[in-house]
Amino acid sequence: MLQGLDLSGLVGLDLGCGIGGYDFLLVGNHNVRKVIGVDIDAASLYQARKKAAKKSFGNAVEFLRVEPGPLPFDDDTFDFAFSKDSIVDIPDKSAVARELFRVVCPGGFVVMSDWFRSEEPYTEEMRTWATTGDETYEMDTLKSAARYLTEAGFNDVELDDRNDWFREYARDEYERLKGPLFEVYVDKFGAAQAKSSVENARIRLLLAEQGQLRPGHIRAFKP
16 A cells, blocks of 8 residues: 555544554554544544553554544645545545545645445345445445545546455465364354354455455545
8 A cells, every 4th residue: 555655754644543553553664753543433442542552652643533524623734644444434435535635735645445346237246245234335446436536636546456466365365264274263253153254255255256346555646
């Protein structure tokens, strides 16, 4: 996601920070001066703050609970915005792009990685995976993501479709989970959960091979 970008000394926003893992990497590995992680889930933010205290990052990492809707920041607050696997859960992605454009400074950028769908209609398996069950997803295409970022005002949008990589990753994951790691999962989570994990990995591999489930990286720049 960050290859070729110099984040040293910058102030960033992490949209959908979860328990803060990427924020610690941004500060610790990429020399970001400060990152504010926002999320709607209080339990995740509690864990993020606990981890931050143990890592002694001081004021370099901050976590803030937000409600769905406009972000609680002034215009042109951040040098960059970052998001990993979060926008897939948000229905109004155009509104997200507009808010990111508003809070990023002129000359700044957004860098995102998320889950996308194919340009083709859903297969039966993809529709079941994305729209039913305990966790559903607001799937979009990479081209649509480029469009709503451009409409928000960003330019020089860069797209990296990661489906080729993901097919190999998903195949390796499935083979390991049903083979050498299966008994490890049984010991740790029980037989039912282990079987469920293998089946979930099988479905992800199938969707990857169909070209339906496509992780992608996006960069866009604010003039």
